[in-house]
Amino acid sequence: MKKRLAIAFTGPSNSGKTTLIEKIARVLITNHKVAIVKNDPKDKAKFDVEGKDSWKFFNTGAEVVVTSPTRTTYFSHRQKQIDEIIEMVDDFDYLLVEGLKTLPLPRIAIFRNSIDESYFRCSEAIAIDDSIDLSNYNVPSNIDILDLNNTEQIINWIKTNAKAV
Amino acid sequence: MKKRLAIAFTGPSNSGKTTLIEKIARVLITNHKVAIVKNDPKDKAKFDVEGKDSWKFFNTGAEVVVTSPTRTTYFSHRQKQIDEIIEMVDDFDYLLVEGLKTLPLPRIAIFRNSIDESYFRCSEAIAIDDSIDLSNYNVPSNIDILDLNNTEQIINWIKTNAKAV
Numbered sequence: 001m002k003k004r005l006a007i008a009f010t011g012p013s014n015s016g017k018t019t020l021i022e023k024i025a026r027v028l029i030t031n032h033k034v035a036i037v038k039n040d041p042k043d044k045a046k047f048d049v050e051g052k053d054s055w056k057f058f059n060t061g062a063e064v065v066v067t068s069p070t071r072t073t074y075f076s077h078r079q080k081q082i083d084e085i086i087e088m089v090d091d092f093d094y095l096l097v098e099g100l101k102t103l104p105l106p107r108i109a110i111f112r113n114s115i116d117e118s119y120f121r122c123s124e125a126i127a128i129d130d131s132i133d134l135s136n137y138n139v140p141s142n143i144d145i146l147d148l149n150n151t152e153q154i155i156n157w158i159k160t161n162a163k164a165v
Numbered sequence: 166m167k168k169r170l171a172i173a174f175t176g177p178s179n180s181g182k183t184t185l186i187e188k189i190a191r192v193l194i195t196n197h198k199v200a201i202v203k204n205d206p207k208d209k210a211k212f213d214v215e216g217k218d219s220w221k222f223f224n225t226g227a228e229v230v231v232t233s234p235t236r237t238t239y240f241s242h243r244q245k246q247i248d249e250i251i252e253m254v255d256d257f258d259y260l261l262v263e264g265l266k267t268l269p270l271p272r273i274a275i276f277r278n279s280i281d282e283s284y285f286r287c288s289e290a291i292a293i294d295d296s297i298d299l300s301n302y303n304v305p306s307n308i309d310i311l312d313l314n315n316t317e318q319i320i321n322w323i324k325t326n327a328k329a330v
Contacts, residue, residue: 043233
């Protein structure tokens with residue numbers, strides 16, 4: 001059985017989730033296999049170009065896979081649940097999940113400038129920078145406080161707290 | 166056990182593989198689940214846009230999955246073999262494969278204007294239109310001859326000859 005660990009990231013728009021996940025992935029990938037799941041709740045992302053063969057195939061309603069010697073790209077019309085995604089990617093050490101707040105995963109909430117205390121309910125840690133004055137907030141004692149700019153500290157927290165999946 | 170059938174299409178550039186597969190998929194999908202695998206041997210296809218979050222994530226070297234309520238898109242740095250692709254897509258009735266000539270699948274070779282007889286070795290049928298004069302070629306008797314413009318005939322051939330996978 002592989003040891004696969006998963007962690008989720010949450011926070012308001014523009015809090016820096018993507019930047020933090022990218023920094024963490026760049027460090028982890030030097031020694032580990034990394035997978036990232038990004039939620040696109042409003043289905044805004046477009047990945048193919050109208051008129052291309054793969055676009056034509058996808059527009060028939062078919063599931064489409066494009067293979068090359070260095071890559072595989074899979075366009076599915078289906079909404080896959082996290083367990084299906086884990087089975088699909090299969091071979092990873094760390095799974096970093098952006099969004100998908102309802103998943104039962106340990107979660108780091110990211111804030112800059114202000115904290116939205118409603119995130120405390122679904123988070124095990126907060127990552128903040130010095131734009132935030134903690135004396136203005138009642139952070140529950142069970143929530144760890146991380147430095148948004150200290151990638152190493154956050155990775156250590158992940159190694160301790162991520163969930164085996 | 167699901168009954169999943171696979172068929173491959175081959176032929177020179179611009180013979181009409183993509184157009185035929187698209188037409189077949191549009192008919193089959195009215196009653197069946199369809200998946201299409203397209204080979205991109207020179208890794209030419211680009212699916213994401215520089216600077217997007219998913220692009221940033223993929224460029225770390227990580228496997229990336231983007232989920233939305235209506236779609237799932239998986240960007241992998243790995244070359245997946247056909248059995249892994251079948252496991253990944255999982256739920257289909259017909260798998261239409263463009264390219265990947267070495268796969269052990271029944272194969273239709275598509276030609277317009279001229280026939281390349283080297284394809285006879287790896288094909289169970291040829292699909293041609295009236296741009297080709299068959300009297301110029303020695304088509305082996307074990308190779309079925311299909312009308313490239315008769316989608317229904319080709320689909321019937323597929324239903325009889327596709328391989329369970």
